[in-house]
Amino acid sequence: MPHGDSSRVGALDALQRIETVGKFIMLKRVLLGVAIGCVLSAAHAEEPKSGGVVNAVIQPEPPGLMLAMVQNGPTQMVSGNIFEGLLRYSPKLEPLPGLAESWTISPDAKVYTFKLKPGVTWHDGKPFTSADVLFSIEMLKQTHARARNNLVMVDKVEAPDDLTVVFTLKEPFGPFIGIFEVGSMPMVPKHLYEGTDFKTNPNNNAPIGTGPFMFKEWQKGSFIRMVKNPNYHEKGKPYLDEVYWQIIPDAAARAVAFETGKVDVLPGGSIENFDVPRVSKLPGACVTGAGWEFFSPISWMWLNLRNPILANKKVRQAIMYAIDRDFAKDVIWNGLGKVATGPSASTIKFYTDDVPKYPYDPAKAKALLKEAGYKGEKIRMLPLAYGETWQRWGEAVKQNLQDVGMTIETIATDVPGGNQKIMEWDYDLAFTYLYQYGDPALGVSRNYITSAIAKGQLFNNVEGYSNPEVDRLFAEGATAPTDAKRKEAYEKVQKILVEDVPVAWLLELQFPTITKCKVKNLITTGVGVNDGFRDAWLDK
Amino acid sequence: MLSFIAQRVAKGVIVLLAIIVLNFFLIRLAPGDPAVVMAGEAGASDQLFVAQLREKFGLDRPLPEQLLIYVKGIASLDLGFSFRQQAPVAKLIAERLPATLLLTLSAFAISLLLGVFFGVLAARFAGTFLDTAITVLALIFYATPLFWIALIAILLFSVWADWLPSFGYETVGAGYTGLRHALDVAAHLVMPAATLGLFFMATYTRMTRASMLEVRRLDFVKTARAKGLRDGVILRRHVLRNALLPVVTLAGVHAGTLVGGAVLTETVFAWPGIGRLMYDALIQRDYNLLLGVFVVSSAMVLIFNLITDLVYRLVDPRIEYAS
Numbered sequence: 001m002p003h004g005d006s007s008r009v010g011a012l013d014a015l016q017r018i019e020t021v022g023k024f025i026m027l028k029r030v031l032l033g034v035a036i037g038c039v040l041s042a043a044h045a046e047e048p049k050s051g052g053v054v055n056a057v058i059q060p061e062p063p064g065l066m067l068a069m070v071q072n073g074p075t076q077m078v079s080g081n082i083f084e085g086l087l088r089y090s091p092k093l094e095p096l097p098g099l100a101e102s103w104t105i106s107p108d109a110k111v112y113t114f115k116l117k118p119g120v121t122w123h124d125g126k127p128f129t130s131a132d133v134l135f136s137i138e139m140l141k142q143t144h145a146r147a148r149n150n151l152v153m154v155d156k157v158e159a160p161d162d163l164t165v166v167f168t169l170k171e172p173f174g175p176f177i178g179i180f181e182v183g184s185m186p187m188v189p190k191h192l193y194e195g196t197d198f199k200t201n202p203n204n205n206a207p208i209g210t211g212p213f214m215f216k217e218w219q220k221g222s223f224i225r226m227v228k229n230p231n232y233h234e235k236g237k238p239y240l241d242e243v244y245w246q247i248i249p250d251a252a253a254r255a256v257a258f259e260t261g262k263v264d265v266l267p268g269g270s271i272e273n274f275d276v277p278r279v280s281k282l283p284g285a286c287v288t289g290a291g292w293e294f295f296s297p298i299s300w301m302w303l304n305l306r307n308p309i310l311a312n313k314k315v316r317q318a319i320m321y322a323i324d325r326d327f328a329k330d331v332i333w334n335g336l337g338k339v340a341t342g343p344s345a346s347t348i349k350f351y352t353d354d355v356p357k358y359p360y361d362p363a364k365a366k367a368l369l370k371e372a373g374y375k376g377e378k379i380r381m382l383p384l385a386y387g388e389t390w391q392r393w394g395e396a397v398k399q400n401l402q403d404v405g406m407t408i409e410t411i412a413t414d415v416p417g418g419n420q421k422i423m424e425w426d427y428d429l430a431f432t433y434l435y436q437y438g439d440p441a442l443g444v445s446r447n448y449i450t451s452a453i454a455k456g457q458l459f460n461n462v463e464g465y466s467n468p469e470v471d472r473l474f475a476e477g478a479t480a481p482t483d484a485k486r487k488e489a490y491e492k493v494q495k496i497l498v499e500d501v502p503v504a505w506l507l508e509l510q511f512p513t514i515t516k517c518k519v520k521n522l523i524t525t526g527v528g529v530n531d532g533f534r535d536a537w538l539d540k
Numbered sequence: 541m542l543s544f545i546a547q548r549v550a551k552g553v554i555v556l557l558a559i560i561v562l563n564f565f566l567i568r569l570a571p572g573d574p575a576v577v578m579a580g581e582a583g584a585s586d587q588l589f590v591a592q593l594r595e596k597f598g599l600d601r602p603l604p605e606q607l608l609i610y611v612k613g614i615a616s617l618d619l620g621f622s623f624r625q626q627a628p629v630a631k632l633i634a635e636r637l638p639a640t641l642l643l644t645l646s647a648f649a650i651s652l653l654l655g656v657f658f659g660v661l662a663a664r665f666a667g668t669f670l671d672t673a674i675t676v677l678a679l680i681f682y683a684t685p686l687f688w689i690a691l692i693a694i695l696l697f698s699v700w701a702d703w704l705p706s707f708g709y710e711t712v713g714a715g716y717t718g719l720r721h722a723l724d725v726a727a728h729l730v731m732p733a734a735t736l737g738l739f740f741m742a743t744y745t746r747m748t749r750a751s752m753l754e755v756r757r758l759d760f761v762k763t764a765r766a767k768g769l770r771d772g773v774i775l776r777r778h779v780l781r782n783a784l785l786p787v788v789t790l791a792g793v794h795a796g797t798l799v800g801g802a803v804l805t806e807t808v809f810a811w812p813g814i815g816r817l818m819y820d821a822l823i824q825r826d827y828n829l830l831l832g833v834f835v836v837s838s839a840m841v842l843i844f845n846l847i848t849d850l851v852y853r854l855v856d857p858r859i860e861y862a863s
Contacts, residue, residue: 053713060820063624070578145579145589199596204626220625220635221812223712248707248810256694256706416572416825423576456590458579 046520050239052538054519056265056529057254058224058245065215065224066204067186068136069143076183077267078245081226081532082123083209085182086114086133086165091293091526093349093438095177099128099187099210100165109172109481116163120233122189123214130159135190143198150179150442172479174486175439181294181527182211184437212238212534222247232534239537251387255279264519267529268292268511273334273389279514286517289336289510291528296345296443297511299433301381301397301504305464307428309377316501318368319429320358322404323397327360329507332393336512340505342498343444347508348436350477350490355498365404378407382421382430385414394431422462425455433509434459438526440490441478448493448502449474465502545846552842559838560614560831564607567827573599574624574825597623597827610831619835620828624821629832632817637836639709640813642725643805644798646733651740652791658741659748659787660780666753674745682742690735690808697731704731707810732809736802740794747790751783758782784855792848796841799833 062074067083086100095103100114120128137157140147153173158166169176179185187210192203207215210233213226224245228238246263248254255271257263259282268291271279280287303310303319310316325339344351379401383394398408408429413421421427436443446452449471452460470493477489513529515522522536523529575593594600598609613620619629662674681689698706705711705728716724755761756779764774803815814833821829852859 055712063824064626066626069626072578142592148589199623199626219812220632221639221816222709222810225713242713244712246708246712246810247812249807249816250810252691253694253707253808253810256699260698260702260706262706413571414823416577416823417570418572419576419579420572458576 046539048239048521048535048537049540050236050537051241052239052540053242053244054240054265054533054536054538055244055246055263056267057248057257057263057270058267059247059251059254059270060249061221061247062224064204065207065218066201067183067207068139068188069198069204071144071146071183073269076530078224078226079186079207079209080182080211080527080530081213081243081534082207082211082215083182083186083188084211085180085185085187086116087177087180088531089178089181089294089438089526091290093178093293093526095180096525098180098182100180103177105177109174110169112167112169112176114165114167116165117233118163120210121231122191122210123208123229124189124192125231126189126191127162128187128189128210129162130165131162132187132190133157133165134159135194136186136188139188139193139198140185144185146437147179147185149446150184172481173441174478174480174483175441178438178442182532183527183530212532213243216242234534238534240533243533251275258282258285258514258516261516264516265522265529266514268513270514272387273332273336276336276512276514277334280512284517285514286519287512287514288523289512291513291523291526291531292511293347293526294438294528295435296347296438297433297435297509298340298343298345299431299506299509300340301506302422302427302430302432302463303501303503304425304428304430304462305502306425307379309372309374309379310428312372312374313500314368314372315374316504317358318365318372318374318404319401319406319504320501321361321368322365322406323400323504323506324360325506328393328396332389332396333507333509336510338508338510340508342494342505343448343503344440344490344494345436345508348443349439349483350487352491352494354491355495358501362400362404369405374406376405376407378409380411380428381408382411382413382418382427384431384433385418390431397431419458423456423458425462425464429504431506440474440493445474445478448497463502465500467496467500470496470500548846548849552839552846555842556835556838557611560611560835561607563831563834564610565603567825567830568603570825572825573597574827575599577824578624610828614835619832622821622826622829622832624824624826624829629829632829633814633832633836636812636814636817637799639811640799640802640806640815642729643732643736643811643813644802646729647737647740647802647805648791648795648798650733651737652744654737655741655744656748656784656787658745660752660775662745662749663752663756663779663783664775666749671749675749678742678745680742681738682746686735686739687804687808689738690731690805693731693735694808704728706731709812732802732805732811735809736805743790743794744787747787748783751786752779755779755783781855785852788848788851788855792844792851795847796844797837798844799837799840 058074058078060074062070062072062078064070065075065079065082067075067079084099086098088096088098090096099117099120101117102115104113116130122128134157137151141151153169153171153176155168155170160166189208192208193201212229212232214229216227217225226243228241232238246257248257251272254266255275258266258279279285303316305311329335329337329339338346341353342355381394381398384390394410398410401408418430422430434443446460448461448465450466453464453466454460473489473493477486477493480486480489513523518539520537520539522533524535525531574597575590578593579590598606610620619633622629622632625632658674662671665671694706697704709728710721710724714724761774761778764778799814802813803819805811806813806815807819818830818833821833
């Protein structure tokens with residue numbers, strides 16, 4: 001057989017293998033999807049009813065609704081109903097069909113082929129095609145910092161036909177299948193944005209998506225109104241006729257609005273934590289902690305390692321022993337959340353609790369401080385200006401640290417002021433909480449790898465930690481071809497980090513969603529309320 | 541009178557310009573800028589992202605150039621563009637102004653009328669139980685934090701009695717029109733207007749009472765009484781008219797702050813007004829929007845100062861317009 005033919009046959013074989021593996025992977029995912037569907041439907045065995053209006057709280061008022069341009073929390077929550085991503089994610093963070101009905105991954109884990117759902121239209125009636133996907137990716141690279149970071153491993157994106165999109169990666173990138181959630185990669189209508197100035201495009205304030213609800217009205221300062229998309233591609237959905245997002249700036253007033261029946265849904269974080277137990281017990285109130293698996297918010301204190309005192313590992317370990325995190329969980333957070341064991345939340349992939357432990361032990365903290373030669377030098381602490389709960393937490397931690405002999409000065413500032421100080425590395429201790437986006441490569445490594453030390457930026461390695469072994473393991477974990485290899489790398493890196501204490505991990509936060517029990521099936525995925533009201537229905 | 545007004549307007553423009561320049565620099569003294577805020581909310585940031593935002597907001601230009609661009613805009617009645625909210629500042633303010641004016645003018649009218657009424661009543665019956673009751677109540681309303689009164693009112697009238705809505709400007713989604721809509725808005729207005737009005741009412745009551753008692757001791761009142769005028773006429777035509785001058789001054793000051801002075805009330809009752817817009821703009825370092833609100837509220841202060849001066853003339857004919 002001539003050489004050329006041989007290589008063709010080889011290529012065909014390879015293609016066939018890829019297809020077979022791809023089909024197997026797809027089958028696995030379909031089965032998993034079915035299994036999850038069964039679990040979810042078993043949990044919500046009642047027959048959905050169509051119709052009705054739901055009032056939800058949104059706080060603070062989003063600055064805009066164009067998800068490709070604005071990525072703050074409230075925008076994601078409202079616009080997750082208007083826009084869609086290629087995939088959705090189960091509570092276990094397995095991919096589920098979204099605008100892509102199926103997908104395959106090549107055996108070398110470098111080529112991802114998505115088949116788009118046929119018959120999907122934008123809210124203005126134009127068809128959604130692969131050209132929109134290609135355009136969205138190019139636009140997001142300019143407007144969406146997180147999407148740009150997520151796409152850094154992509155070598156090229158192609159659209160062989162209207163319903164197929166092929167991503168080719170430079171090298172295998174384990175978390176790649178996890179970057180297609182609506183907030184991370186929303187699809188944008190090419191026909192409305194191509195060739196326009198994105199920031200002043202009139203559609204930014206009246207967005208057009210493919211989602212289950214269409215934008216209808218926004219009375220600034222009062223409410224945002226969305227109406228059912230009658231042409232939604234999942235037949236029969238959404239069940240609700242309308243959703244109103246009520247803008248109520250005061251936390252106590254939001255609790256009252258729920259109590260008096262004026263709103264039906266309080267998304268996580270809508271009311272002060274100390275009010276959660278009371279409101280949850282109101283007649284007709286249902287509460288769930290589900291729907292945060294993708295984000296898995298975890299809180300910690302940045303420790304500025306440029307400060308010679310904090311550069312000493314013993315001082316950092318002393319801080320971990322000095323902080324009573326169980327007290328914070330039980331008293332300040334009213335029992336909500338979980339004490340963090342290290343850099344990864346227990347809800348994301350490759351978490352391990354097989355790491356050194358730091359129970360509350362003031363005596364040990366004092367001994368470590370003495371060993372480190374700490375003599376009561378002043379340490380500046382920057383609490384997080386996110387309301388009462390955080391304020392109280394700052395006071396409690398200050399008290400903990402003072403109890404073991406540390407001198408703490410609290411710096412009062414608002415959120416932008418605090419961010420500015422952290423970006424400029426002008427702090428010693430600073431509270432924060434960050435999302436983990438389901439995978440260590442997406443939401444964890446950025447806080448510890450050397451290449452992420454960059455002044456003037458947020459959410460990276462602002463503490464200034466540098467450890468070549470940690471860098472190597474995070475790189476290995478991101479690009480390893482199998483999950484087993486990834487797990488091995490990430491478990492090792494978690495142990496090293498917890499031993500080194502580059503930051504003081506506090507709690508895995510829990511923001512329960514409180515609803516009127518008549519609102520059924522609101523949270524069905526690991527993205528929670530941000531994934532929209534597509535499955536929600538009202539038991540009238 | 542016209543030259544007086546013209547002179548005051550000219551002075552007002554200079555003051556307004558000074559306010560703009562001062563606020564322009566003051567706002568920028570606060571740490572953090574809109575790019576930092578938006579990078580903070582995006583959940584990710586890199587140098588390109590922050591640089592892009594700064595360029596978009598014009599923050600990469602020298603400060604004097606930014607000021608010049610802003611002042612030029614103001615000169616052509618352009619308050620600039622809020623990149624944060626992706627809308628012209630004038631439009632954002634215009635959207636919120638009616639709700640704020642409805643709230644603050646209602647509160648102002650209620651407080652002024654009732655405040656003067658109770659002040660007169662307390663002065664008329666000075667030393668009696670009625671006077672003591674009015675004085676003590678006025679003191680309580682004057683001293684109690686506004687947000688606390690608001691929360692207690694919500695608890696009493698919304699949660700327990702279920703008489704009044706606890707938040708918002710109207711019943712969202714009800715689709716009321718005409719009289720039904722007006723009544724709906726009125727129902728929503730009652731608690732915020734009363735809460736805001738109580739504080740001012742207490743101030744006017746105390747001021748009117750004190751001023752009335754002072755004027756009542758003056759010689760011309762004795763003369764009026766000696767002339768055989770009835771008590772009611774003396775009180776209305778001689779005492780009250782003279783006692784109102786400090787009240788008018790105070791009302792003028794309050795009226796000027798109506799546009800931006802209801803942040804707390806608007807926040808607790810989710811009233812979609814300028815106060816909240818200003819607070820959000822501050823938290824988000826939305827420079828253009830914040831300056832825009834300052835310009836509008838400063839202009840209101842200047843206008844009401846002018847009106848106050850004109851009202852003085854009406855209340856007290858002895859006052860002449862100095863040119």
